[in-house]
Amino acid sequence: xxxxxxxxxxxxxxxxxxxxxxxxxxxxxxxxxxxxxxxxxxxxxxxxxxxxxxxxxxxxxxxxxxxxxxxxxxxxxxxxxxxxxxxxxxxxxxxxxxxxxxxxxxxxxxxxxxxxxxxxxxxxxxxxxxxxxxxxxxxxxxxxxxxxxxxxxxxxxxxxxxxxxxxxxxxxxxxxxxxxxxxxxxxxxxxxxxxxxxxxxxxxxxxxxxxxxxxxxxxxxxxxxxxxxxxxxxxxxxxxxxxxxxxxxxxxxxxxxxxxxxxxxxxxxxxxxxxxxxxxxxxxxxxxxxxxxxxxxxxxxxxxxxxxxxxxxxxxxxxxxxxxxxxxxxxxxxxxxxxxxxxxxxxxxxxxxxxxxxxxxxxxx
Amino acid sequence: xxxxxxxxxxxxxxxxxxxxxxxxxxxxxxxxxxxxxxxxxxxxxxxxxxxxxxxxxxxxxxxxxxxxxxxxxxxxxxxxxxxxxxxxxxxxxxxxxxxxxxxxxxxxxxxxxxxxxxxxxxxxxxxxxxxxxxxxxxxxxxxxxxxxxxxxxxxxxxxxxxxxxxxxxxxxxxxxxxxxxxxxxxxxxxxxxxxxxxxxxxxxxxxxxxxxxxxxxxxxxxxxxxxxxxxxxxxxxxxxxxxxxxxxxxxxxxxxxxxxxxxxxxxxxxxxxxxxxxxxxxxxxxxxxxxxxxxxxxxxxxxxxxxxxxxxxxxxxxxxxxxxxx
Ligand SMILES: Cc1ncc(C[n+]2csc(CCOP(=O)(O)OP(=O)(O)O)c2C)c(N)n1
Ligand SMILES: [Mg+2]
Numbered sequence: 201x202x203x204x205x206x207x208x209x210x211x212x213x214x215x216x217x218x219x220x221x222x223x224x225x226x227x228x229x230x231x232x233x234x235x236x237x238x239x240x241x242x243x244x245x246x247x248x249x250x251x252x253x254x255x256x257x258x259x260x261x262x263x264x265x266x267x268x269x270x271x272x273x274x275x276x277x278x279x280x281x282x283x284x285x286x287x288x289x290x291x292x293x294x295x296x297x298x299x300x301x302x303x304x305x306x307x308x309x310x311x312x313x314x315x316x317x318x319x320x321x322x323x324x325x326x327x328x329x330x331x332x333x334x335x336x337x338x339x340x341x342x343x344x345x346x347x348x349x350x351x352x353x354x355x356x357x358x359x360x361x362x363x364x365x366x367x368x369x370x371x372x373x374x375x376x377x378x379x380x381x382x383x384x385x386x387x388x389x390x391x392x393x394x395x396x397x398x399x400x401x402x403x404x405x406x407x408x409x410x411x412x413x414x415x416x417x418x419x420x421x422x423x424x425x426x427x428x429x430x431x432x433x434x435x436x437x438x439x440x441x442x443x444x445x446x447x448x449x450x451x452x453x454x455x456x457x458x459x460x461x462x463x464x465x466x467x468x469x470x471x472x473x474x475x476x477x478x479x480x481x482x483x484x485x486x487x488x489x490x491x492x493x494x495x496x497x498x499x500x501x502x503x504x505x506x507x508x509x510x511x512x513x514x515x516x517x518x519x520x521x522x523x524x525x526x527x528x529x530x531x532x533x534x535x536x537x538x539x540x541x542x543x544x545x546x547x548x549x550x551x552x553x554x555x556x557x558x559x560x561x562x563x564x565x
Numbered sequence: 566x567x568x569x570x571x572x573x574x575x576x577x578x579x580x581x582x583x584x585x586x587x588x589x590x591x592x593x594x595x596x597x598x599x600x601x602x603x604x605x606x607x608x609x610x611x612x613x614x615x616x617x618x619x620x621x622x623x624x625x626x627x628x629x630x631x632x633x634x635x636x637x638x639x640x641x642x643x644x645x646x647x648x649x650x651x652x653x654x655x656x657x658x659x660x661x662x663x664x665x666x667x668x669x670x671x672x673x674x675x676x677x678x679x680x681x682x683x684x685x686x687x688x689x690x691x692x693x694x695x696x697x698x699x700x701x702x703x704x705x706x707x708x709x710x711x712x713x714x715x716x717x718x719x720x721x722x723x724x725x726x727x728x729x730x731x732x733x734x735x736x737x738x739x740x741x742x743x744x745x746x747x748x749x750x751x752x753x754x755x756x757x758x759x760x761x762x763x764x765x766x767x768x769x770x771x772x773x774x775x776x777x778x779x780x781x782x783x784x785x786x787x788x789x790x791x792x793x794x795x796x797x798x799x800x801x802x803x804x805x806x807x808x809x810x811x812x813x814x815x816x817x818x819x820x821x822x823x824x825x826x827x828x829x830x831x832x833x834x835x836x837x838x839x840x841x842x843x844x845x846x847x848x849x850x851x852x853x854x855x856x857x858x859x860x861x862x863x864x865x866x867x868x869x870x871x872x873x874x875x876x877x878x879x880x881x882x883x884x885x886x887x888x889x890x891x
Contacts, residue, residue, distance in 0.1 A: 316867030
């Protein structure tokens, strides 16, 4: 006789709908009433968007290398950053700027990184945070390792990492889930599901209904949220971070969003993605609904919006100037290639450094 | 007959072999609808369908491991790693399985797979996108590592790599993907693996290189010619196993050798060539063998990358040092 020995469900959470209205019939998180906090987070989402647009423009005019835009992901990223404490550890992928800005990373750091200057990875903000991580999904295991360290130190600290819908197909992600489950690690694994992995749509990664259920398979509480709804995304993060901090182990949150931009500035999404899909995604984007909500509640208006945009433009411009100053007036030397290879530089690298200085590149930087 | 670039020659070879051999499949991230991030597989899915040109989930371990499985069952998978720096997860399957399946099973199972990857620096790419780690692959017994340096060699060598009954890592110098155009006939004629190509005859010094460094090395040979020095230039092409006969023959004639590669110096393929020359041609050498290479550092981000890569000037400098010995 057959009997069910386990069964699972995946819950989906949305509190603020695309029209900026609170979803009726649900228990609304307290954050929805904390207008001061919401305004402050909305300001960071806006700053990130203004920054992002500028970074793309810099790339288009040859002043920045390839850049990975965060357009459309702002609510998910702000939710992640703002749910963490400074002593927690963030292991990002490569486009979670808003989360990092919240943690004190500077806009000029981001520009340095994509501008081909290693100093970007030595960013401001918590010194224990991991640098950007291009080899997909590897960061998941570093975060699991950080969580293991905090557990062994018996410190109430949490590691948070982000992986994409594409990255969730890699073993590193599944192995991190497994490790976090086996050792009850203080870890939060966030899947930022923006529907695309460069040209590969979510549906081609696998036929699972959700990516969150991969966490369930490994034994972790796992949910899906509307990642364009800051209230839901932040609520989910708060819950997961608290559980991890209190010794109740790891969880997985799948945040549903959409990559409104090309994959990076080196990509042209028109080759593989229907414009209609992008157009309809714009109706669900995160800033629009938060702005509407704040306006409806009487905490935002057109004048404030204009002032904010001006302020953001100024701050972004100042960051661009810092970046350009660093790369033009204070560029990294040839020596910088050899520094930091080891604490104690081996003799042959010293020799190579002296040789390299005789042959600076000509023309091209 | 059209003039084509190196990357177009890759596409042409893939199309040719897919047409000829129904067991050839292209397998990788973004290779289908998008035609690859460098357009190396552009149009192939339209032509051959999505069961021959297969967009995979994002998972390099899966790509390599499944290629072993497909190849062992008689298919000829041609995988694409999006960049060579993302091949590292494939090591387990390439080294523990692909490279030794024939040997382990006494020839019962074999692994005729190819992993292609854009390789090398110099295009201002982001972090981890510019590595040159051919020596990593070259070190493992049981598989070949092949690097073309022109459109015609890309076409002929890729055909040979796909047809070869053993695993081949095929590294494509992305800096010269679109550097020169050449008339390449879609003849289906392969070029031999395990053979060096002499690109320029000379009598005074042998310059040995491969991949995108062929560009700087040929420029250096020209610069030396203007000083009245006759340099022979050899494109190694298959860096594992190396055709030492051609290199030794050249060095027996010139008595001098400079080896140029973009990869770090330490345990680079240049070291293997220098050691073999010491072994087999030492009585013909009139001067020490010099290597002009990348440094034993992390490949720098793009603002410093041209300070890292061997330049024509560095090659000429090394040649002049070697030529000082009478
Ligand atoms: C191991 C590895 N393989 C391939 C790549 C090339 N690559 C960079 S981003 C990307 C797609 C990532 O998609 P996803 O995980 O959904 O994240 P998103 O970029 O959409 O945020 C690929 C294939 C890489 N960086 N690392
Ligand atoms: Mg994605």
